[in-house]
Amino acid sequence: MLPHRLMLALLGGVALLLAFPGYDVWWLAPVGCAALGLATAGARWWVGALCGLLLGLAWFAPMFVWASTYAGTAPWLAMSVASALYPAGLGIVLALLQRGGAVRPFVGAAAWVLMEYARAVTPFGGFPWARLGFSQADSPMLGVASLAAVTGLGFLVALVGGLLAVAAQRLLDPRRVAVPRAVGAVLAAVALTLAPALVPRPTDGEPLSVAAVQGDLPEGFTRTLSAEPGAMLRRYTDRTAALAQQVRDGEVERPDVVLWPEGASDLDPLHPTRGEEVERRVMAAVDDVDVPVVLGATSRRGGEAPFNMQLSYLPGEGLDQTYDKVYLAPFGEVMPLRPLMRHLSPWVDRITDFVPGTEPGVMAVPLPDGGTVTLGLAICFEVVVDPAIRDAVTGGAELLVVPTSNAWFGEGDQSVQHLAASRVRAVEYGRSVVHISNVGVSGLITPDGEVHERTGLYTEATLLGELPLRTAETLAVRTGPWVVPTALAVVLVGMLLGAGRGPAHRLPR
Structure with missing residues (x-):
C-alpha cells in the first residue's frame, strides 16, 4: 500500500540525515538508499516521485536548518523544498528501472550518481552540499574516494544500500530458496563496505x-x-x-x-x-x-x-x-x-x-x-x-x-x-x-x-x-570526471533493456 512506501521513504530520509555530521552515524547512509530502493520497487512513477520527495524533505529540511539563522524561515524552506525535488526525480527513475518489482542495486546506484550530479550543477550553478560521499569521512568506504572521487564514493554507498534492499526483498519472499540469496546480498554489502579500508592512504611528504x-x-x-x-x-x-x-x-x-x-x-x-x-x-x-x-x-x-x-x-x-x-x-x-x-x-x-x-x-x-x-x-x-x-x-x-x-x-x-x-x-x-x-x-x-x-x-x-x-596524483584525478558519464550510460542501458523486469516480492502498488 502507498502508506507503507511513504513510511519507508520517510525513514530513509531520516537515516540519511543521521549519517551526516553532527550525528555521524555513517552506516545509515546505505540504509537510507536501501529504503528508497524498496519504496520505489514495483511502484508507479508518481508514487516514486512522492517517495523521493518525502525522503528529500526528511533529509534536507533538518540538515539545512542552519540556513535559517540569519536568512529566516522562508528561504530555508525554499532551499529544502528545491533540494528535495532532486530525490523526487530520482524516485521516478528508480520506479521506472524497477517496474518489475525487483530492486536493481547497480543501476539504482548509477541513478543516485545522476541525481547528485544534477543537484550539484543546477540551477544557478548548483548546490552540491550533503552529497552521499561527504557522509563517509569516518567510514571504511572512504578509501574509494582516492580511486573514483567523491562521486564514486557516493555510488558505492548507494550500491551497498541497494544490496541491503535486495536482502530485505529476499527475506520477504515466502520461498525458502530466497534466504541464501539474502545472505549473499548481505555478505556482498559487508565486503564492499569493509574492503576499501585496505586502500592505502599515504601521508609521507x-x-x-x-x-x-x-x-x-x-x-x-x-x-x-x-x-x-x-x-x-x-x-x-x-x-x-x-x-x-x-x-x-x-x-x-x-x-x-x-x-x-x-x-x-x-x-x-x-x-x-x-x-x-x-x-x-x-x-x-x-x-x-x-x-x-x-x-x-x-x-x-x-x-x-x-x-x-x-x-x-x-x-x-x-x-x-x-x-x-x-x-x-x-x-x-x-x-x-x-x-x-x-x-x-x-x-x-x-x-x-x-x-x-x-x-x-x-x-x-x-x-x-x-x-x-x-x-x-x-x-x-x-x-x-x-x-x-x-x-x-x-x-x-x-x-x-x-x-x-x-x-x-x-x-x-x-x-x-x-x-x-x-x-x-x-x-x-x-x-x-x-x-x-x-x-x-x-x-x-x-x-x-x-x-x-x-x-x-x-x-x-x-x-x-x-x-x-x-x-603525487591519486587515481581519482583521472577517473573522477568519468563516473557521471558512466552512470548515465548504465541508466540508459537499464531503461532500454527493461532492467526493472523480473519476479520479486514487492509492496502493493
Missing part, C-alpha cells in the same frame, strides 16, 4: 609548518553582522602579533606560513584611497611574524561589484599574489531571481552580486628558507565543487587550503558538515588540508583524512602543526 588563525567575531558583532570597521582585521593582526611574540619567547617554532580565513580583513585592501592604510596594518603583523601571510578579504578594486579574494603578503615586500573565488555560492554571493527572493527575506538586498574569478585557485608562496609551497585555494563553498578542487590539484597544489566564514550559520551543524567535506577531499586527492574558519570549526587534516588539530565554535585559536606536502 616534506613537512610544512603552518599556523592557522581563527579570530572569532569582534565584540558587538550582532545579528546585523556588522561592527566597527577594522575590528575584524584587528583581531587577526593582534593574534598574529601574539604568535610572533611566542616565537621570540621560544614557546613555539616559527611557522613557514600563516593562514587567515575568508573575510579576515573587513577592510578593502585594494581600495584606491584607503588600501594603503589596510596594507600598513597587515604588513605590521606580517613583518612581526616574519613569514608569508595568506588572508581573505572582499575588494571592489575601485569598481562597484565585489570580489571574494585571498591575498598573500610577504615580509619586507607587501602584497604578492591574489586569487578571486571562481565558484560563487548561489543566494549567498550571487542572488538569482532577486525580485522574487525579496518576498522571502529582507536580507536579499544586503547581498551584493559578487564577480567570479577566472583562474584556478593555485598560489605559489615563497618560503623563508628560499623554497616555495604551492597552495590550492578553495574558498568556503568551493570545497564541495568538484572542478574547483580538481583544477587546483592538477595545477600543482601541494597543500589544500579551505578558508571559510561560518558566521552566518550560528551554532548548527553547517561547520562540522563543512569540515567533513574537507576531510573527504584530503583522501580523494591525497593532500593535506588546512580548513580555517573565522568562527570554527577549523582543523589541520592529513592526506588520510584525519584531523590532528581542531577548534571549537566561536572561540579564538591559533592552530599550529606540520603537514606533509604531496605532489
Whole structure:
C-alpha cells in the first residue's frame, strides 16, 4: 500500500540525515538508499516521485536548518523544498528501472550518481552540499574516494544500500530458496563496505609548518553582522602579533606560513584611497611574524561589484599574489531571481552580486628558507565543487587550503558538515588540508583524512602543526570526471533493456 512506501521513504530520509555530521552515524547512509530502493520497487512513477520527495524533505529540511539563522524561515524552506525535488526525480527513475518489482542495486546506484550530479550543477550553478560521499569521512568506504572521487564514493554507498534492499526483498519472499540469496546480498554489502579500508592512504611528504588563525567575531558583532570597521582585521593582526611574540619567547617554532580565513580583513585592501592604510596594518603583523601571510578579504578594486579574494603578503615586500573565488555560492554571493527572493527575506538586498574569478585557485608562496609551497585555494563553498578542487590539484597544489566564514550559520551543524567535506577531499586527492574558519570549526587534516588539530565554535585559536606536502596524483584525478558519464550510460542501458523486469516480492502498488 502507498502508506507503507511513504513510511519507508520517510525513514530513509531520516537515516540519511543521521549519517551526516553532527550525528555521524555513517552506516545509515546505505540504509537510507536501501529504503528508497524498496519504496520505489514495483511502484508507479508518481508514487516514486512522492517517495523521493518525502525522503528529500526528511533529509534536507533538518540538515539545512542552519540556513535559517540569519536568512529566516522562508528561504530555508525554499532551499529544502528545491533540494528535495532532486530525490523526487530520482524516485521516478528508480520506479521506472524497477517496474518489475525487483530492486536493481547497480543501476539504482548509477541513478543516485545522476541525481547528485544534477543537484550539484543546477540551477544557478548548483548546490552540491550533503552529497552521499561527504557522509563517509569516518567510514571504511572512504578509501574509494582516492580511486573514483567523491562521486564514486557516493555510488558505492548507494550500491551497498541497494544490496541491503535486495536482502530485505529476499527475506520477504515466502520461498525458502530466497534466504541464501539474502545472505549473499548481505555478505556482498559487508565486503564492499569493509574492503576499501585496505586502500592505502599515504601521508609521507616534506613537512610544512603552518599556523592557522581563527579570530572569532569582534565584540558587538550582532545579528546585523556588522561592527566597527577594522575590528575584524584587528583581531587577526593582534593574534598574529601574539604568535610572533611566542616565537621570540621560544614557546613555539616559527611557522613557514600563516593562514587567515575568508573575510579576515573587513577592510578593502585594494581600495584606491584607503588600501594603503589596510596594507600598513597587515604588513605590521606580517613583518612581526616574519613569514608569508595568506588572508581573505572582499575588494571592489575601485569598481562597484565585489570580489571574494585571498591575498598573500610577504615580509619586507607587501602584497604578492591574489586569487578571486571562481565558484560563487548561489543566494549567498550571487542572488538569482532577486525580485522574487525579496518576498522571502529582507536580507536579499544586503547581498551584493559578487564577480567570479577566472583562474584556478593555485598560489605559489615563497618560503623563508628560499623554497616555495604551492597552495590550492578553495574558498568556503568551493570545497564541495568538484572542478574547483580538481583544477587546483592538477595545477600543482601541494597543500589544500579551505578558508571559510561560518558566521552566518550560528551554532548548527553547517561547520562540522563543512569540515567533513574537507576531510573527504584530503583522501580523494591525497593532500593535506588546512580548513580555517573565522568562527570554527577549523582543523589541520592529513592526506588520510584525519584531523590532528581542531577548534571549537566561536572561540579564538591559533592552530599550529606540520603537514606533509604531496605532489603525487591519486587515481581519482583521472577517473573522477568519468563516473557521471558512466552512470548515465548504465541508466540508459537499464531503461532500454527493461532492467526493472523480473519476479520479486514487492509492496502493493
